Amino acid sequence: MISLKDIAFKYRREESYALDHISIPFNAGEWTSIIGHNGSGKSTLVKIIMGIIDDHEGEIYVGGELLTEKNKQSLRRKFAIVFQNPDNQFVGATVEDDVAFGLENLGLERSEMIERTEHALGLVNMLEFRSHEPHRLSGGQKQRVAIAGALAMQPEVLILDEATSMLDPSGRSEVLSILCRLHEQLDTTILYITHDLTEIERSDRVIVMNGGAVVGDGSVLEIYKDKELLRNSSLKVPYTVEIADALLGSSYMTHDELVMRL
Numbered sequence: 001m002i003s004l005k006d007i008a009f010k011y012r013r014e015e016s017y018a019l020d021h022i023s024i025p026f027n028a029g030e031w032t033s034i035i036g037h038n039g040s041g042k043s044t045l046v047k048i049i050m051g052i053i054d055d056h057e058g059e060i061y062v063g064g065e066l067l068t069e070k071n072k073q074s075l076r077r078k079f080a081i082v083f084q085n086p087d088n089q090f091v092g093a094t095v096e097d098d099v100a101f102g103l104e105n106l107g108l109e110r111s112e113m114i115e116r117t118e119h120a121l122g123l124v125n126m127l128e129f130r131s132h133e134p135h136r137l138s139g140g141q142k143q144r145v146a147i148a149g150a151l152a153m154q155p156e157v158l159i160l161d162e163a164t165s166m167l168d169p170s171g172r173s174e175v176l177s178i179l180c181r182l183h184e185q186l187d188t189t190i191l192y193i194t195h196d197l198t199e200i201e202r203s204d205r206v207i208v209m210n211g212g213a214v215v216g217d218g219s220v221l222e223i224y225k226d227k228e229l230l231r232n233s234s235l236k237v238p239y240t241v242e243i244a245d246a247l248l249g250s251s252y253m254t255h256d257e258l259v260m261r262l
């Protein structure tokens with residue numbers, strides 16, 4: 001779906017690479033989590049994919065097509081992003097205005113805009129809040145509206161950059177369960193950026209970044225098992241993995257499996 005080839009980037013006046021010649025193919029329909037400690041290069045990678053930084057080395061392919069000056073706008077319409085702070089993302093006075101906002105630039109018929117807005121709000125279970133003011137919603141609800149805004153654009157790739165980091169545990173699980181449902185029902189390709197290893201359980205694939213490089217790439221199980229990789233990347237193993245390892249001799253269990261076994 002997206003293929004990064006030998007991408008490298010240094011911020012101005014910096015000696016070292018924020019991204020050091022990385023190559024990653026992201027497969028269509030997969031939920032890929034990108035994990036790494038603060039400063040490992042995750043946000044820089046997202047900025048390059050989204051075109052916020054464009055003076056990088058290397059090439060980006062979208063659906064097999066090389067991204068160029070000429071086609072970059074149309075190819076990037078296939079991506080939609082949800083950022084960290086839900087409060088910074090709202091532009092509409094009501095939830096439905098907000099979700100419809102991005103559609104206004106697409107030149108759609110009004111009836112299609114309404115249909116897409118309703119459908120997207122339904123997907124995140126927020127239709128009943130359509131006339132509410134976004135700023136009066138809970139954190140989890142706000143991020144669900146932001147996800148609806150992204151989904152209304154009918155993206156082929158949904159990118160979430162630390163999208164749950166400002167939420168409390170219930171807001172976080174609200175957003176994660178919506179993503180699981182979207183992934184199962186719509187087969188949406190998801191790039192999920194986080195430094196929290198408890199959030200990667202449902203991903204198909206996990207990429208570990210450290211010092212601007214890709215240092216790990218595997219299934220959730222493979223990454224959880226690789227304690228040396230996680231330690232060297234300053235990442236914390238979830239407590240469920242530690243408890244399962246210490247008490248039950250198993251290196252990986254989901255939270256629910258662990259509760260059952262204990």
Ligand SMILES: Nc1ncnc2c1ncn2[C@@H]1O[C@H](COP(=O)(O)OP(=O)(O)OP(=O)(O)O)[C@@H](O)[C@H]1O
Pocket residue numbers: 011012014018036037038039040041042043044045195
């Ligand atoms: N605007 C900037 N100017 C100079 N250096 C920067 C800038 N933004 C990021 N960096 C540096 O680039 C490297 C990668 O940063 P980046 O923000 O991509 O990491 P990250 O993994 O997203 O971190 P976090 O989890 O804190 O968001 C770090 O060494 C950081 O200090």
